[in-house]
Amino acid sequence: MLIRSPKSWEIPTSAVTSASLYHDRPRRDFLRTLGLGLAGAALLRPSALLAATAGFPAKGNPLYPGSALKPTPEEYVTGYNNFYEFGTDKGDPKELANQGWKTDPWTIELAGLVRSPAKFDVNELVKKIGGIEERVYRHRCVEAWSMVIPWDGFALAKLVALADPKPEAKFLKLTSFNDPKSSIGQRDHNLNYPYVEGLRLDEATNELAFLATGVYGKPLPNQNGAPIRLVTPWKYGFKGIKSIVRIEFTATQPTNTWNIMAPSEYGFYANVNPTVDHPRWSQASERIIGGGIFSGRQATLMFNGYDKQVAGLYKGLDLAKNY
Ligand SMILES: Nc1nc2c(c(=O)[nH]1)N[C@H]1C(S)=C(S)[C@@H](COP(=O)(O)O)O[C@H]1N2
Numbered sequence: 001m002l003i004r005s006p007k008s009w010e011i012p013t014s015a016v017t018s019a020s021l022y023h024d025r026p027r028r029d030f031l032r033t034l035g036l037g038l039a040g041a042a043l044l045r046p047s048a049l050l051a052a053t054a055g056f057p058a059k060g061n062p063l064y065p066g067s068a069l070k071p072t073p074e075e076y077v078t079g080y081n082n083f084y085e086f087g088t089d090k091g092d093p094k095e096l097a098n099q100g101w102k103t104d105p106w107t108i109e110l111a112g113l114v115r116s117p118a119k120f121d122v123n124e125l126v127k128k129i130g131g132i133e134e135r136v137y138r139h140r141c142v143e144a145w146s147m148v149i150p151w152d153g154f155a156l157a158k159l160v161a162l163a164d165p166k167p168e169a170k171f172l173k174l175t176s177f178n179d180p181k182s183s184i185g186q187r188d189h190n191l192n193y194p195y196v197e198g199l200r201l202d203e204a205t206n207e208l209a210f211l212a213t214g215v216y217g218k219p220l221p222n223q224n225g226a227p228i229r230l231v232t233p234w235k236y237g238f239k240g241i242k243s244i245v246r247i248e249f250t251a252t253q254p255t256n257t258w259n260i261m262a263p264s265e266y267g268f269y270a271n272v273n274p275t276v277d278h279p280r281w282s283q284a285s286e287r288i289i290g291g292g293i294f295s296g297r298q299a300t301l302m303f304n305g306y307d308k309q310v311a312g313l314y315k316g317l318d319l320a321k322n323y
């Protein structure tokens with residue numbers, strides 16, 4: 001029996017139904033893909049070992065969704081993607097991000113107004129952080145479609161603590177990879193590259209903010225932003241910058257790619273908000289991706305349903321102006 005205190009964003013255990021739809025890989029497979037092997041496994045703390053290996057995660061883990069939050073089928077999560085570096089059609093990234101683009105090994109840099117600037121190999125970073133956990137989050141794209149995605153990774157707050165920001169640090173600027181040789185989108189200049197995003201420091205340390213290294217119990221496929229990407233489930237999907245190479249702590253608000261591309265349509269905050277429409281379409285509802293029982297539309301929720309966790313961050317802010 002797994003005893004732990006659920007976080008406020010977790011689904012209550014009582015709501016959990018079948019938990020084992022995809023976790024049948026032996027632990028050694030997962031360790032091998034992580035590049036850890038047995039020696040690496042021994043370095044992990046027992047809790048991390050549990051989270052990252054056998055039964056990944058355990059059956060009945062309260063992080064699992066009940067019938068109210070059923071994960072979108074894996075083939076949609078890994079086959080219907082926005083990753084403009086690898087094309088603008090939803091099916092492009094799965095094909096074009098897997099034609100020789102190398103995401104292992106991968107270095108991520110912590111820089112700017114921090115006491116502990118550093119460069120880490122991503123697998124070393126995961127070990128330093130103490131392992132990974134799984135979280136099932138709603139995903140709402142600004143294009144008015146949605147999924148439910150089981151991510152693996154760790155709280156961004158842990159990385160912020162590792163970087164040890166100086167008092168002047170108020171924002172994070174996150175930068176994606178830049179490699180036009182591997183990226184048809186970067187060669188075509190379909191956006192300003194490298195893709196950049198930003199968060200306020202207090203948003204980054206909110207319990208929901210997550211760095212994903214996996215999805216559906218496996219390391220991230222390239223098309224989902226391997227090997228490490230941001231997940232901020234109360235914000236539109238474009239905040240979730242993929243394939244991060246650098247996180248810089250800054251005193252002033254950084255810019256973000258979609259705001260550069262179309263400032264009247266995409267702001268810095270990008271909080272999911274059914275009452276603030278996109279200039280060209282309503283944000284009041286969303287198309288559910290996944291086919292079959294996942295078809296249809298549903299009402300979009302304020303902060304994508306995470307108001308309890310994040311509404312306090314925006315007290316006194318005009319959300320229509322700060323879209
Ligand atoms: N580097 C980069 N990150 C990105 C994007 C992108 O084009 N490039 N697209 C964003 C958008 S619009 C969405 S909806 C999500 C999609 O993530 P997924 O394909 O893993 O569902 O990634 C976000 N992160």
Ligand SMILES: [Mo]
Pocket residue numbers: 082140141142143236237238
């Ligand atoms: Mo998106």
